[in-house]
Amino acid sequence: MLFNITINKDKSGYLNRNKKMEGQINCADCNNKACFVQQFCSPNWMNIISEAKNQLWYKKGQYIFREGDRIFGLYFIERGKVKIISTGLNNKEQIVRLAVAGHVIGHRGQGNETYPIGAVALEDTQVCFLDNEIVYEAFMNNPKFTFALMMFYSSELRKTEIRERHLAQMTIREKIADTLLYLKETFGISPADGSLNANLSRQELAEIAGTSVEQVIRELTDFENEKLINKEGRKIVLFNLDGLVKIVAPHNKNRYSSSWEAPKINGSKLK
Numbered sequence: 001m002l003f004n005i006t007i008n009k010d011k012s013g014y015l016n017r018n019k020k021m022e023g024q025i026n027c028a029d030c031n032n033k034a035c036f037v038q039q040f041c042s043p044n045w046m047n048i049i050s051e052a053k054n055q056l057w058y059k060k061g062q063y064i065f066r067e068g069d070r071i072f073g074l075y076f077i078e079r080g081k082v083k084i085i086s087t088g089l090n091n092k093e094q095i096v097r098l099a100v101a102g103h104v105i106g107h108r109g110q111g112n113e114t115y116p117i118g119a120v121a122l123e124d125t126q127v128c129f130l131d132n133e134i135v136y137e138a139f140m141n142n143p144k145f146t147f148a149l150m151m152f153y154s155s156e157l158r159k160t161e162i163r164e165r166h167l168a169q170m171t172i173r174e175k176i177a178d179t180l181l182y183l184k185e186t187f188g189i190s191p192a193d194g195s196l197n198a199n200l201s202r203q204e205l206a207e208i209a210g211t212s213v214e215q216v217i218r219e220l221t222d223f224e225n226e227k228l229i230n231k232e233g234r235k236i237v238l239f240n241l242d243g244l245v246k247i248v249a250p251h252n253k254n255r256y257s258s259s260w261e262a263p264k265i266n267g268s269k270l271k
Helices: 036-040 043-052 132-141 143-169 172-187 202-209 213-225 241-247 249-254
Strands: 054-058 063-065 073-079 081-087 093-100 118-121 125-131 229-232 235-238
Touching (some): 036 043, 036 143, 043 132, 054 063, 093 202, 125 132, 132 143, 143 172, 172 202, 172 235, 202 213, 213 229, 241 249
Antiparallel strands (some): 054 125, 063 118, 073 125, 081 093
């Protein structure tokens, strides 16, 4: 069955789903080897999903979906970076998770009518969208695929719980250091100069750290004076990783890693 979704902008500029992107990539030819479909679906189901999926482009700053939107399916990031946001009192946003190529977004909404969180492209991003119906059929026919996504969901939930606890217990200084380490783990750093592979505003850093922009600016300046980092506009170079790790050491017992690996059964990776 072929699922045609949309790509028409409404008055707010938000993308609706109803049309396939021209020249979309076949799953078997995709360079994103971290994709769950490539890793865990049977060859037959990889072909089925390749025909059923919709590849959608989002420009930097565009919503992939919003809190309260009706749930249509799952999004697999093929390339790009995405922030997952939650809105609290007075419409104050908090970034609850960052996602990169190979990650899945929208899974927290499965089983509900609407999304409890929103997703926004941090840079030009391409995603593969699977309709609820094809997702359900893929789950029923690919137990390894289902198990892998279940383990991914469990891993992301555990890391979110740890970060929430850190936000409640850490000092401002520790929160900012932890945020820089989280960005390093998620996006990596440039081998050329040690700068974070992320172009985030001070506001976005504050939304990750659960603090104010003013506090972020003040702590980054302190870190720079201590030769832990160097700032060049939004560009942040990590000079002393060990120094940043030392700052969060009291909370390091349950340190998470933002990278996800294939689940293991009896000591061997699931394949």
